[in-house]
């Protein structure tokens with residue numbers, strides 16, 4: 001990617017997003033190494049300045065210097081906050097005898113739910129890929145959940161989602177796509193965003209379907225974005241998520257807010273893609289060896305127009321995937337309903 005103002009902004013917004021999560025001095029020092037260190041991001045982009053022409057060079061150079069200064073000040077500020085924050089109940093007040101040989105005490109607090117752990121893990125991957133993280137709202141209006149997505153009232157595709165409505169006509173969001181129009185209208189191009197949150201569906205439950213599920217929506221809009229960019233980006237994410245070269249396939253699909261629309265499928269990790277476990281049909285993938293992970297496609301010109309974007313000039317892709325299914329495939333969990341059951345024997349394994 002050529003070095004420009006946008007590249008610098010991406011480094012900056014990533015650095016600040018990661019810094020917000022830094023919660024101790026060790027992570028802070030890792031952060032400093034990553035962004036301000038000898039082989040860090042700032043030095044990386046500084047090295048590319050010499051490739052610019054003489055007009056751009058001083059402008060970009062100044063921006064990088066400002067960035068460096070801003071990051072150093074932010075790191076100092078964070079360091080002070082971490083050093084002066086009130087000691088937690090586990091730390092030892094100054095002057096107190098600390099018995100190194102005493103048996104450890106179990107902190108009776110439990111740990112993060114596997115979905116929360118994996119949500120943070122996925123977010124970190126996307127942040128490294130240059131995406132901004134947004135959260136969805138859980139109750140929304142018809143316009144955002146349907147109409148702005150090329151589904152006017154009475155559109156038959158609305159039946160794809162068995163929707164829970166509130167008494168006053170609002171929607172318990174059926175997908176994180178409800179945030180698309182907000183992001184498309186409030187951010188400037190290039191837009192690279194993910195939207196994370198809980199969705200709700202009034203549907204029959206089985207090993208793959210839950211009434212409450214978690215989705216991660218992706219949006220990328222710029223000039224010349226193609227379907228191959230979508231496939232490459234999503235595959236890269238999956239490779240990182242599963243830490244292997246994953247096997248995926250795509251097949252055509254229809255969603256009113258994309259054209260063309262596709263679906264991503266992953267080979268089922270429970271039956272190793274065979275569709276059969278102990279001579280029985282694999283109930284997780286329904287016996288076909290593939291599990292549907294995401295709907296996706298090129299953002300429909302009507303949606304871009306609704307956001308005031310010229311589809312002759314810009315194009316983009318979008319996807320929405322179920323995080324629960326991704327986590328099931330990562331850990332070989334055969335039934336999605338385990339996540340919400342509150343059974344400690346399940347939860348404690350993560």
Ligand code: DAH
Nearest residue numbers: 175177295296297318319320
């Ligand atoms: N919102 C869709 C669903 O929940 C998934 C989806 C399909 C999201 C295509 C997208 C997309 O962003 O482009 O079923």
